[in-house]
Amino acid sequence: SAVISQKPSRDICQRGTSLTIQCQVDSQVTMMFWYRQQPGQSLTLIATANQGSEATYESGFVIDKFPISRPNLTFSTLTVSNMSPEDSSIYLCSVVGQTYEQYFGPGTRLTVT
Amino acid sequence: GENVEQHPSTLSVQEGDSAVIKCTYSDSASNYFPWYKQELGKRPQLIIDIRSNVGEKKDQRIAVTLNKTAKHFSLHITETQPEDSAVYFCAASIIGRASDKVIFGPGTSLSVIP
Numbered sequence: 001s002a003v004i005s006q007k008p009s010r011d012i013c014q015r016g017t018s019l020t021i022q023c024q025v026d027s028q029v030t031m032m033f034w035y036r037q038q039p040g041q042s043l044t045l046i047a048t049a050n051q052g053s054e055a056t057y058e059s060g061f062v063i064d065k066f067p068i069s070r071p072n073l074t075f076s077t078l079t080v081s082n083m084s085p086e087d088s089s090i091y092l093c094s095v096v097g098q099t100y101e102q103y104f105g106p107g108t109r110l111t112v113t
Numbered sequence: 114g115e116n117v118e119q120h121p122s123t124l125s126v127q128e129g130d131s132a133v134i135k136c137t138y139s140d141s142a143s144n145y146f147p148w149y150k151q152e153l154g155k156r157p158q159l160i161i162d163i164r165s166n167v168g169e170k171k172d173q174r175i176a177v178t179l180n181k182t183a184k185h186f187s188l189h190i191t192e193t194q195p196e197d198s199a200v201y202f203c204a205a206s207i208i209g210r211a212s213d214k215v216i217f218g219p220g221t222s223l224s225v226i227p
Contacts, residue, residue, distance in 0.1 A: 033214065042202060043157065043217045059114075092156065100145055100208050102215050104156040 002027055002095050004105035012111045013083055020079045021108045023093030028073035031096035034066070037107070038089045049076040049093075083112045115140040117205050119218030127226050132190045134221045136203035139184070143205040146179060146186045147215065151200045160201075161188070164208070193225045 003026040013019050023032070032049040047068055048056040055068035070076040080087050093105040116139040126132050138146075144165035149157035163170045163177045163186065170177050174193075179186040190197055200222050206215040 042219045045214055045216070048214060100206070101159055101162065102147065103159070106156050 001101070002029060002097060002103050004093065004095060004103060006093060006105040006108050008108060009106065010109040010111075012113060015084055015112060017083055018079055018081045019083065019110060020077050021091055021093075023076045023078070023105055025074045025095050029095040029097070030073070032070060032076050033094045033096075033102075034068060034076070034078045035092045035094060035104075036089045037092060043092070046078070046091075049078075080110065083110075085112045088112045115143060115205055115207075115216040117203060117216050117218040119203050119221055121221060122219065123222045123224075125224045125226060126193050128193060128195060130193055132188075132193050132197070132223055132225075134188045134201055134203065134223070135185065136187070136205075136218050137183075137185050138205040140205070140207070141181075141184065142207050145206040145208045145215075146177070147204050147206070148177060148188050149202045149204065149217075151202065151220075153199075157202060190223075193223075195225050195227050198223055198225045 005024045007022045034046040035043045036046055037043050045058050046061045049068050049070040051070045051073055065081055067079045088111050090107045090109050092107045094102050096102050119136045147162035148160050150160045151157040161172050161175050161177050163179050174191045176189040200220045202220045203218040204215045
């Protein structure tokens with residue numbers, strides 16, 4: 001399985017600011033995704049991070065709020081922009097292995113005050 | 114798009130008993146069905162998966178069954194142990210589609226009482 005790291009592991013941010021979360025994988029992967037998990041809830045897909053092109057966003061998520069970069073096959077960033085308390089959540093990146101299993105990073109716990 | 118439902122939302126069993134969690138999906142094209150276990154404060158971990166060309170798969174105390182006609186799949190845990198206590202998520206995906214994205218059910222919180 002792929003080894004996935006995320007930075008930061010947690011952060012407390014002020015309303016109106018932005019935070020960029022980094023996801024690093026120890027091997028090249030085709031598919032990378034960003035999820036949000038609010039307390040006690042399931043995982044909600046934000047977007048698919050496409051290497052070399054714009055991310056594909058799910059309904060309810062827009063690029064201006066959650067810009068995503070994926071400069072290569074092992075790295076991606078998710079920015080949460082102009083944050084409000086409603087953005088407080090755990091953000092997880094995930095990758096799909098060669099036999100289609102999906103693995104998750106450890107997550108970034110974001111608190112917006 | 115795909116929609117995955119999961120029941121029950123909470124489940125409490127005595128240690129040693131069996132636990133069953135059931136899921137349904139809406140997209141008949143879905144062909145890959147993973148199950149994840151998430152312990153408190155940790156990331157989801159893949160515990161077992163099944164593909165549409167298989168009706169049942171077993172791994173020690175865990176088994177998954179799939180009924181493609183009814184669009185149902187279930188997780189069975191036998192001889193439950195306290196360390197099985199966690200939130201379990203079912204999911205559905207279409208392997209081979211360009212995006213390969215996985216859609217998750219709402220989760221089942223399993224408590225195993227010693």
